[in-house]
Amino acid sequence: MAPASGHPPLKARGRTPSGIEIRPAYPAPRPPDMPGEFPFTRGIHPDMYRGRFWTFRQYAGFGSARATNERFRYLLAQGQTGLSVAFDLPTQIGYDSDDPLAIGEVGKVGVPISTVEDMEELLEGIPLESVSISMTINSTAAMLLAFLVAAAGRRGVPAEKLRGTVQNDMLKEFISRRTYRFPIQASLGITVDIFEFCRERIPDWNPISVSGYHMREAGSNAVQEVGFTLANGIAYLEAAREREVPLEELTRRMSFFWNSHNHLLEEVAKFRAARRLWATIVRDRFGIADPDCARMRFHAQTAGSTLTFQEPENNAVRVTVQALAAVLGGTQSLHTNGIDEALGLPGRISARTALRTQQILAHESGAGDVADPLGGAPAIEALTDAVEDGVRKLIGEIDAMGGMLQAIEDGYPQKAIEEEAYRHQREVESGERVIVGVNAFRDVSARETSAAPEVLSPTLERDRMRVLQRRRKRRSARRVRELREDLAREIGGGSNVVEALVRAAEGGLTLGEMSRILADALGEHEE
Amino acid sequence: MSARKAGKPPRPIKVLLAKPGLDGHDRGIQVIIRGLRDAGMEVIYTGLRVTPKAVALAAAQEDVDAVGVSNLSGAHLTVLPETARSLEEAGVDLSRVVLFGGGTIPEADHRSLRKAGYRALFGPGTPLADIVSFLEEEVSR
Numbered sequence: 077m078a079p080a081s082g083h084p085p086l087k088a089r090g091r092t093p094s095g096i097e098i099r100p101a102y103p104a105p106r107p108p109d110m111p112g113e114f115p116f117t118r119g120i121h122p123d124m125y126r127g128r129f130w131t132f133r134q135y136a137g138f139g140s141a142r143a144t145n146e147r148f149r150y151l152l153a154q155g156q157t158g159l160s161v162a163f164d165l166p167t168q169i170g171y172d173s174d175d176p177l178a179i180g181e182v183g184k185v186g187v188p189i190s191t192v193e194d195m196e197e198l199l200e201g202i203p204l205e206s207v208s209i210s211m212t213i214n215s216t217a218a219m220l221l222a223f224l225v226a227a228a229g230r231r232g233v234p235a236e237k238l239r240g241t242v243q244n245d246m247l248k249e250f251i252s253r254r255t256y257r258f259p260i261q262a263s264l265g266i267t268v269d270i271f272e273f274c275r276e277r278i279p280d281w282n283p284i285s286v287s288g289y290h291m292r293e294a295g296s297n298a299v300q301e302v303g304f305t306l307a308n309g310i311a312y313l314e315a316a317r318e319r320e321v322p323l324e325e326l327t328r329r330m331s332f333f334w335n336s337h338n339h340l341l342e343e344v345a346k347f348r349a350a351r352r353l354w355a356t357i358v359r360d361r362f363g364i365a366d367p368d369c370a371r372m373r374f375h376a377q378t379a380g381s382t383l384t385f386q387e388p389e390n391n392a393v394r395v396t397v398q399a400l401a402a403v404l405g406g407t408q409s410l411h412t413n414g415i416d417e418a419l420g421l422p423g424r425i426s427a428r429t430a431l432r433t434q435q436i437l438a439h440e441s442g443a444g445d446v447a448d449p450l451g452g453a454p455a456i457e458a459l460t461d462a463v464e465d466g467v468r469k470l471i472g473e474i475d476a477m478g479g480m481l482q483a484i485e486d487g488y489p490q491k492a493i494e495e496e497a498y499r500h501q502r503e504v505e506s507g508e509r510v511i512v513g514v515n516a517f518r519d520v521s522a523r524e525t526s527a528a529p530e531v532l533s534p535t536l537e538r539d540r541m542r543v544l545q546r547r548r549k550r551r552s553a554r555r556v557r558e559l560r561e562d563l564a565r566e567i568g569g570g571s572n573v574v575e576a577l578v579r580a581a582e583g584g585l586t587l588g589e590m591s592r593i594l595a596d597a598l599g600e601h602e603e
Numbered sequence: 604m605s606a607r608k609a610g611k612p613p614r615p616i617k618v619l620l621a622k623p624g625l626d627g628h629d630r631g632i633q634v635i636i637r638g639l640r641d642a643g644m645e646v647i648y649t650g651l652r653v654t655p656k657a658v659a660l661a662a663a664q665e666d667v668d669a670v671g672v673s674n675l676s677g678a679h680l681t682v683l684p685e686t687a688r689s690l691e692e693a694g695v696d697l698s699r700v701v702l703f704g705g706g707t708i709p710e711a712d713h714r715s716l717r718k719a720g721y722r723a724l725f726g727p728g729t730p731l732a733d734i735v736s737f738l739e740e741e742v743s744r
Contacts, residue, residue, distance in 0.1 A: 165627075180678035294629075384727070421677065
């Protein structure tokens with residue numbers, strides 16, 4: 077039998093990935109507050125999962141609206157309780173599937189949606205009034221929200237009955253996720269348009285999910301993830317306040333999105349520290365006294381970037397530990413990754429196992445039986461304080477730079493994350509940071525694997541092109557011209573972009589057409 | 604043995620790194636930029652949202668020794684071959700200039716990409732040292 081390669085020292089490291097030193101033991105800390113009480117360190121509800129489990133919400137989307145609809149129905153039939161739509165890159169950046177810039181990308185990292193009919197197909201048979209829909213969409217959030225409202229309208233479901241979330245977090249796109257299209261200030265303007273639109277038309281909708289997930293994936297540590305994300309959250313509230321959006325309402329509907337990474341103790345501490353920090357920001361910085369506004373609700377996803385290409389079965393264990401951290405940390409919603417994520421798009425079996433992982437945590441592990449089960453544990457309280465201190469320092473630095481917009485324009489968070497990603501890589505290569513099956517305990521003889529990523533249809537792009545072009549032909553050229561002119565006029569006139577886009581979507585304009593008009597009016601971001 | 608291996612490099616290895624297309628997963632390429640620079644190479648990065656033609660033009664103008672193309676969005680079977688074609692059209696001789704790729708590229712796709720001109724494809728978890736030694740060997744050949 078071939079030996080496993082690389083055997084690191086057989087003792088615990090005593091240091092979190094953020095560089096926080098962990099002592100071998102801690103004395104008992106002060107007694108913590110109760111869950112459900114300001115500043116919500118221990119959770120936003122007194123009874124947490126005794127009232128209701130977190131939402132089982134798997135991020136999915138690939139191929140076509142029809143293929144994705146099938147996957148949605150499959151996941152719902154398997155016990156998933158919320159939907160989360162992954163859009164392909166052309167859709168995320170504002171190109172129709174038949175745009176030359178979309179070639180090779182259609183249906184790859186998500187579902188292509190270019191028209192209101194696509195949205196109807198995507199949601200066919202999905203009970204829109206009972207299943208909440210989360211859409212990971214940013215630059216084109218206003219267009220996709222418009223398609224959703226128009227598609228629901230065609231089905232007779234009024235907008236105010238819809239429940240769900242648009243990510244609508246542009247600042248982190250410039251920092252790390254990179255599906256930007258319009259310039260920073262213009263993007264922020266659309267963000268606030270979405271706040272206003274949702275407040276008036278879809279009151280139960282979350283108009284933003286301020287996301288640390290992608291910064292963590294890009295290489296940040298836990299402290300930076302929380303620091304940069306809360307700094308973005310502050311920037312959004314300031315932008316909303318400038319436009320006189322009532323912050324007491326907005327803060328109630330604001331949500332967050334965190335990464336749930338490998339270091340169980342630091343991650344649990346991170347979730348707790350993030351809640352405490354946000355609660356005090358809402359109260360002290362924005363002077364909002366009502367504690368209901370200070371509850372930080374969040375979605376969590378296990379860390380895709382920790383999953384290994386080598387021995388992918390091991391990823392099931394990583395996902396389990398990370399998901400446990402999110403549950404112990406009091407998440408409201410969770411996505412658990414498929415084991416084949418480092419190889420490609422999750423196949424049906426790995427998507428099922430991923431969902432089962434959180435169902436096992438919910439129904440078999442007992443982790444949800446009590447709110448904040450680790451609260452009061454000396455090490456957890458000490459780590460929570462340490463993450464909080466680190467984040468406060470970071471936010472202080474960003475304030476000193478003139479706020480997050482300025483910091484992003486100066487490239488500060490981008491550089492800090494790159495630095496950390498490089499440090500991580502060097503630690504992996506020196507063996508200081510162990511990745512089982514990659515730089516340690518690697519079975520060099522093994523080639524076989526049980527991972528089976530999804531295989532997309534080779535005719536996908538051609539089929540899609542045909543459908544879209546048929547739809548284009550059905551429209552009258554005069555009507556399209558009128559719709560374009562109306563949209564350009566409304567945007568030029570400074571009216572709420574989303575309102576105008578809903579009319580355009582109802583009339584039949586495509587995503588690419590709408591985005592072109594916006595880009596002509598607002599410009600495009602260039603790095 | 605080449606001059607480079609004898610320890611007298613005529614100039615540092617010059618590498619163009621590129622992410623053609625819409626893909627924005629740039630953690631890997633950012634790490635590689637720094638890793639290659641730390642290994643003494645000269646690295647030019649095209650940035651995001653560039654066309655294969657623009658990549659080819661830059662490679663030709665800068666007279667690079669190697670071109671590395673990254674893709675993690677599943678579009679590798681379109682983006683990578685098209686970049687290879689554009690390089691040839693721009694007059695870049697792929698027998699002299701080392702073309703290599705990286706990202707989430709399944710092994711099943713390696714053969715067709717090698718045929719398109721890629722001398723190596725690096726997957727997730729590849730140590731930087733492997734890429735450095737690959738370039739040192741291939742470029743000096």
